[in-house]
Amino acid sequence: MKLYIWRHPKPVAAKGICLGQTDMTVDRRKLKRLANQIERFACVHKLPKVIWVSPLQRSLKVGEILAQRGFQLNMAGELSELNFGAWDGQAWQHITKQEIDEWCDHFTDFNFETGESLTQLFTRVEHWLKTRAHDDEPILAVGHGGWINAAKMLVNHQPIPQLASDWHSAAAYGELSTLELMTITANK
Template identity: 60%
Template structure:
C-alpha cells in the first residue's frame, strides 16, 4: 500500500499552542490551496478520487472542498492528532516545565496531560494503516490511499513505514512535517 498524506494547512492563531484535538479553523484560502494541490496531484498521477480526512475542521474542510470537485470524502476518526488532554489548546509557555519534563522522562508511555500517550498514538496509527490494508484486500481497491492528516500522526506513520518503533525519548521525535507538505509512505 502507498499512502499519500498531506498535512493540513496552518490553523488560525495556532502559534505557540499545544495543538492536538483542539478544533481551530483555517483561512479558507489556505484550505482551497491544499485542495487544489491534491486535485492536481491526483490528476497528474491518475489516482482514485477518494480522500481520507480526520474529523477536525483543519483536515475535514479540505475533504469537503474536494468532495465539491467530485472526490469521495471519507472521515477516519483514527486520523486525528495526539490527544494532549488538559494541555490541548494551551500555550506551551503556560504549561509547567515540570509537567513537560515528566512527559519527556517517560516519553513513550506517559501522558501527564491526561490524554493519549505516544505509545497509544502509535497503536492507533498502526490500526488505521492496517484497516486501510485490509479494506484494499477485501475490495480490490487501488493500492494508493490519499489522506489529509496531522503532524504527530504523520510522524508516527513515517516511523512505522521505516520499520521503527515508538521513540522512547523525546529527542528521537522527528521535526513536524510542514503545513500542506506531502509525505509518500509505502507499507
C-alpha cells in the same frame, strides 16, 4: 499500497499553542490551496478521487472542498492528531517546566490527563494503516504532523521514541508524504 498524505494547512492562531485535537480554524484560502494541490496531484497521477480526513476541521474542510469537486469523502477519527488531554489548546507558556520535564522523562508512556500516550497514538495509527494496507487503490489523505510522524516510523520499522529528542520534526504544513503500506509492524 501507497498512502499519499498531506499535512493540513496551518491553523489560525496556532503559534505557541499545544495543538493536538483542539479544533482550530484555517484560513479558507489555505484550505483551497491544499485542495487544489491534491486535486492536481490526483489528476496528474490518475489516482482515484477518494480522500481520507480526520474529523478536525483543519483536515475535514480540505476534504469538504474536494467533495464539492466530485471526490468521495471518508472521515476517520483514527486519523486525528495526538490527544494532549488537559494540555490541548493551552499556551505552552502556561504548561509548567516540571510538567514538560515529566513528559520528556516518560515520553513513550506519559499519560496526558484525559488524553493519550504516544504508545496509544502509535497503536491507533498502526491499526488504521493495517486496515488500509490491503486496499486495491492508492490512498489520498489529509492528516496531522504527529500522526504522520508515527506512520513514517511504523512504515520504516522504527521503534516508538523513548526520548523526546528521538521524535522527528513534523512535516511542513501542506507537505506531501508518501508511504508504502505493505509491511507495517510496531516496534515497541
